[in-house]
Amino acid sequence: MTDELTPEEREALQNLPRERMPSAGLEDRVVGAMRERGFLAAKRPGRVVRITTSRVAGLLAACLVLMIGAYSIGLHRGGDNEVLRSMLPAVQDEGVATEIIPSPPQSAAPGKNETREAPPATRSQPEELAKSSDAVEEDLRLEWKLKDADERSDAPVAVPASPMVTEGAVDDRVATGQQPAEEAEKSLAATNTAKKSGRSEVLSPAPLNARKLSADASRESVAQPSPRPRSFTLGGSALIVEAPDSVRIIQDGQGRMLLIYTSDGLIRIRLAD
Amino acid sequence: MSDPLDDMSAPHDSPRTDRELVEAILTRKDETAFRELYRRHTPRLLAFVARILARSDDEAEDVVQEVWIHAFESLDRFQWNSSFATWLTGVGLNRVRDRIRKYGRSRESAVDVMPDIAVVPASPEDRVDLDRMIRRLPNDQRMVLVLHDVEGMKHREIAERMEIPEGTSKTLLFNARGRLRAMMSRKGERP
Numbered sequence: 001m002t003d004e005l006t007p008e009e010r011e012a013l014q015n016l017p018r019e020r021m022p023s024a025g026l027e028d029r030v031v032g033a034m035r036e037r038g039f040l041a042a043k044r045p046g047r048v049v050r051i052t053t054s055r056v057a058g059l060l061a062a063c064l065v066l067m068i069g070a071y072s073i074g075l076h077r078g079g080d081n082e083v084l085r086s087m088l089p090a091v092q093d094e095g096v097a098t099e100i101i102p103s104p105p106q107s108a109a110p111g112k113n114e115t116r117e118a119p120p121a122t123r124s125q126p127e128e129l130a131k132s133s134d135a136v137e138e139d140l141r142l143e144w145k146l147k148d149a150d151e152r153s154d155a156p157v158a159v160p161a162s163p164m165v166t167e168g169a170v171d172d173r174v175a176t177g178q179q180p181a182e183e184a185e186k187s188l189a190a191t192n193t194a195k196k197s198g199r200s201e202v203l204s205p206a207p208l209n210a211r212k213l214s215a216d217a218s219r220e221s222v223a224q225p226s227p228r229p230r231s232f233t234l235g236g237s238a239l240i241v242e243a244p245d246s247v248r249i250i251q252d253g254q255g256r257m258l259l260i261y262t263s264d265g266l267i268r269i270r271l272a273d
Numbered sequence: 274m275s276d277p278l279d280d281m282s283a284p285h286d287s288p289r290t291d292r293e294l295v296e297a298i299l300t301r302k303d304e305t306a307f308r309e310l311y312r313r314h315t316p317r318l319l320a321f322v323a324r325i326l327a328r329s330d331d332e333a334e335d336v337v338q339e340v341w342i343h344a345f346e347s348l349d350r351f352q353w354n355s356s357f358a359t360w361l362t363g364v365g366l367n368r369v370r371d372r373i374r375k376y377g378r379s380r381e382s383a384v385d386v387m388p389d390i391a392v393v394p395a396s397p398e399d400r401v402d403l404d405r406m407i408r409r410l411p412n413d414q415r416m417v418l419v420l421h422d423v424e425g426m427k428h429r430e431i432a433e434r435m436e437i438p439e440g441t442s443k444t445l446l447f448n449a450r451g452r453l454r455a456m457m458s459r460k461g462e463r464p
Contacts, residue, residue, distance in 0.1 A: 003447045013422045019316035039345045041302040
């Protein structure tokens with residue numbers, strides 16, 4: 001009995017579909033039947049969460065959003081402090097006694113050479129000081145914390161905790177001949193300082209050559225009262241300066257000097273190289 | 274003799290072979306392994322069962338469910354001498370025959386009464402479709418035709434699976450092809 005398929009017949013039969021997709025529920029029905037007969041483990045209570053690519057992508061996106069949000073919040077609340085602090089030089093506490101140099105009469109109007117030395121606006125100073133932080137960081141070892149300008153402090157004026165005095169510290173006024181040598185500055189002593197809780201302000205050093213500062217910083221008028229006091233920390237201790245206050249860093253023949261204008265006078269701190 | 278169904282043993286989406294999946298199911302009752310095995314073989318199994326059974330799709334899926342259960346019940350008798358897909362097809366064939374034997378006797382009897390008359394489509398609007406014509410063949414003829422001309426089995430294997438003599442398998446195939454050609458010629462089309 002011969003009955004071979006023609007090529008067309010063979011091709012038609014070979015082209016019949018070999019697969020058919022089952023209905024959506026068949027798989028679960030079969031799994032359930034297998035489970036009933038003990039071929040598969042009993043179903044654990046709770047929904048089985050399958051890890052799919054879309055779920056992983058969603059989790060990663062959620063984590064990224066949380067990270068960005070947390071970082072933004074951290075920056076808003078005080079991240080700047082950390083950023084600026086990293087730019088500040090560290091101060092070396094040498095424990096040398098210093099004294100506050102009394103400021104000249106308030107009525108003294110700033111001369112043309114002093115104009116530039118007048119304490120800058122409260123809000124602008126941190127910005128000015130931050131300009132050359134990279135260069136200053138190499139030389140200065142002063143660590144400041146500058147309080148937010150919006151905060152207020154009722155703390156009395158205190159003396160900076162850590163003196164930064166080099167040998168032969170010379171008043172800038174002496175360097176420029178505007179003041180007798182006997183009035184040369186002495187290094188500031190770390191005396192009793194009150195540490196304010198949590199209030200600190202990050203300060204970056206003043207630019208080295210940002211201003212033409214007169215050496216006669218003591219003659220300049222005391223900084224106009226600023227509406228908000230400032231607190232600093234030096235080497236872990238706190239310095240709180242009431243308004244009108246301002247902080248400047250000047251460059252003279254002896255190096256750098258930190259000027260703190262207070263209502264009681266001018267505080268000069270020679271910064272070690 | 275190459276088994277056209279042997280390619281089903283190769284992993285498709287997973288590096289695990291059929292045997293590894295089966296062992297995972299037997300030893301750890303691993304549902305994940307079973308689902309993978311199910312998805313790998315069910316589409317082809319369903320097409321085969323539906324074509325052999327020639328009933329509704331729901332009934333074909335019921336048979337597929339029975340096939341999986343019986344496959345694992347008799348898995349100890351499978352020696353892995355052939356592919357898992359081939360063995361699964363054999364289980365499917367047995368389940369279909371059992372179901373036909375149980376529920377399909379009336380239809381088979383009507384066809385056997387007039388074996389030389391080609392089955393006419395139910396209505397003129399019916400599309401001439403080879404699959405539909407195969408469905409209209411008598412059960413045994415349909416099984417042999419599908420196993421031989423569609424699945425590529427040999428008469429010896431068909432005879433063994435259907436528990437019929439090899440000569441009967443050849444006769445059934447001859448008759449099936451004749452009917453199919455008659456149906457096609459009545460509609461003016463030949464494969």
